[in-house]
Amino acid sequence: MPKGKTTFAYEKCKGCLLCVAVCPQKILYQDMTTLNRAGYNIIKVSEPDKCIGCAFCAIMCPDSVITVGVEK
Amino acid sequence: MEVKYAKTKGLTDKPLTYCPGCTHGIVHKLVAEALDELGLLGEAVGIASVGCSVFSYEFFNCDMQQAPHGRACAEATGIKRVRPDLTVFTYQGDGDLASIGIAETIHAANRGENITVIFINNAIYGMTGGQMAPTTLIGQRTTTSQGGRTLAQHGNPIKISEIFAQIEGVAYLERVATFNPKQVLNAKKAIKKAFTYQKEKRGFTMIEVLSTCPVNWGMTPIDALEWVKTSMTPIYPLGLFKDKGDFHE
Numbered sequence: 001m002p003k004g005k006t007t008f009a010y011e012k013c014k015g016c017l018l019c020v021a022v023c024p025q026k027i028l029y030q031d032m033t034t035l036n037r038a039g040y041n042i043i044k045v046s047e048p049d050k051c052i053g054c055a056f057c058a059i060m061c062p063d064s065v066i067t068v069g070v071e072k
Numbered sequence: 073m074e075v076k077y078a079k080t081k082g083l084t085d086k087p088l089t090y091c092p093g094c095t096h097g098i099v100h101k102l103v104a105e106a107l108d109e110l111g112l113l114g115e116a117v118g119i120a121s122v123g124c125s126v127f128s129y130e131f132f133n134c135d136m137q138q139a140p141h142g143r144a145c146a147e148a149t150g151i152k153r154v155r156p157d158l159t160v161f162t163y164q165g166d167g168d169l170a171s172i173g174i175a176e177t178i179h180a181a182n183r184g185e186n187i188t189v190i191f192i193n194n195a196i197y198g199m200t201g202g203q204m205a206p207t208t209l210i211g212q213r214t215t216t217s218q219g220g221r222t223l224a225q226h227g228n229p230i231k232i233s234e235i236f237a238q239i240e241g242v243a244y245l246e247r248v249a250t251f252n253p254k255q256v257l258n259a260k261k262a263i264k265k266a267f268t269y270q271k272e273k274r275g276f277t278m279i280e281v282l283s284t285c286p287v288n289w290g291m292t293p294i295d296a297l298e299w300v301k302t303s304m305t306p307i308y309p310l311g312l313f314k315d316k317g318d319f320h321e
Contacts, residue, residue, distance in 0.1 A: 005073060016093030016286075016293040022253060040092070055077040056253045062097025063088055064079040072074055 003071040004053020006045060013065045015040035019057035025050045028057060082108040084133050093293020095250045095283045096124060096192065100131055102256065103163065103190055106264040107134060112271075116159045117151055119144040121173070123165035124198040132163075142173025145180035148187040159270055161188040166207040167197045170232050184241025184275040188266045191232060194283040195304060202288030206230040209307055214288070229307060233280045237313040243275035245314040249282040249305065251297040274316070282308055 013036060020028045020043060031044045043065075045051065053070035082104025090096045107113050116134040120126060122141040129136030139147040144162035152160040169177050169191050180187065196214055197203040204214040204221060207229050211220040221229075233247045244266055248259035259281055266277035282304050284296035291299060 004076070009079075012087050014092035018093055018293055018297070021294045021297075038087075053076055058077040059253045059256050060098065062090065062094060062101070064083060064097070064101055066077070067075065067079070068077040069073040070076045 002053050003049075004051040004055075005048065005069045005071075006051060006057065007067045007069075008043060009065045009067075010036050010042045011038070012063045013040055013042045014038070014063055015042065016062065017043075018060045018062065019043060019066060022056040022060050024054060024056065025052060027051060080105045080108050082106075082113055082133050083131055086130050088131060089127050090124060091285075091287045093284070093286045093296065094124070094198075095194075095281075095297075098250045098256060099163075099190065099192060099259070099281050099283065100128065102260045102263050103161070104132060106260060106267055107159070110264060110267055110271075112159045112267060115157065116161065117155075119148045119151070119160070119162040121162065121164040121168040122199075123168050125163050125165055125192065126199070128163050142168050142171070143176055144168065144173065145185070145187065145189065146176045148189075149180055149183070149185045152185060152187050156186070159188075159267060160186075161190060161267070161270075163190045163192070165192045165198070166194065166205050166232075167200075170206045170230055178236070178239070181236055181239045181276045181278070182241050184243070186270055186273055186275060187277075188270050189276070189278040190263065191278055191280045192283045193232070193280055193304075193308065194285040195229070196285050196288050198285045198288055202285070207232075209303060213290075231308065233278075233308070233313045236278060239276075241276050242278065242314050243316045244269045244277040245280075246312045247280040247282070247308060247310050249300055249310055250284075251282075251301045255310075280308075282310070 055068040058066040120128040203216040246262045286296040
């Protein structure tokens with residue numbers, strides 16, 4: 001399995017959860033204790049080691065919040 | 073670590089004004105990525121319409137012009153005829169294109185104007201508060217069809233791609249959706265093809281994108297994507313409607 005890494009531009013996140021819904025590894029979740037400046041609960045990665053770098057989350061993100069890197 | 077996916081250069085850093093989970097953002101991204109990947113960003117001119125996408129001139133990182141309601145194709149015609157070397161596209165919703173602007177759009181298509189139209193079909197008027205659009209489905213509740221749209225009172229939803237497919241000047245026409253990553257990638261392929269056809273002077277190209285309006289549909293963004301898949305695609309089937317070779321030459 002390739003290893004991936006996601007980084008979030010949190011200030012642009014609107015907490016729509018589309019990324020959470022499409023993640024095949026089910027490692028994204030909405031952190032109900034952290035708000036960004038716009039007042040949205042942001043998305044975090046529960047187990048970063050499990051990320052396979054498929055970029056589905058970034059493809060579905062309407063606000064271009066997510067950057068995905070893959071280890072070669 | 074190699075970057076597999078990052079925000080495209082085709083969009084500015086301004087935060088999008090769309091509601092959470094609105095697929096306008098995804099389509100903006102696809103158009104911007106397509107322009108960037110084809111190397112057209114420096115020579116592209118976009119025409120923003122009226123509707124939720126009225127501020128799209130703030131978001132695309134290319135030259136933009138704001139058209140009066142429904143007149144995006146007329147403006148695009150003017151720009152393309154004065155500067156045929158530029159890549160000209162319009163970005164219109166269903167209220168703008170299918171309702172007030174249908175005359176301009178149909179005649180631009182009939183003349184075979186060498187422009188690309190990105191048509192967002194979300195079956196409702198988003199910006200003005202969820203009123204019934206020409207594309208609203210039978211039975212769909214909106215603020216102006218509170219018991220659901222009925223055939224007897226409001227007629228059938230208008231199928232823009234089916235209508236435009238019959239027009240001689242249309243070179244390429246495809247209906248795509250954004251309800252899962254596969255469909256999003258398909259949509260991007262279609263948008264790229266449309267821009268390529270425009271560069272090859274083949275005529276009018278249009279991409280209809282089935283889109284969501286979670287707030288006015290009264291759904292979560294995830295349920296809205298599911299609703300596109302289960303309720304919209306049977307009425308608006310996805311696929312290629314027209315792919316014609318050279319038109320101008």
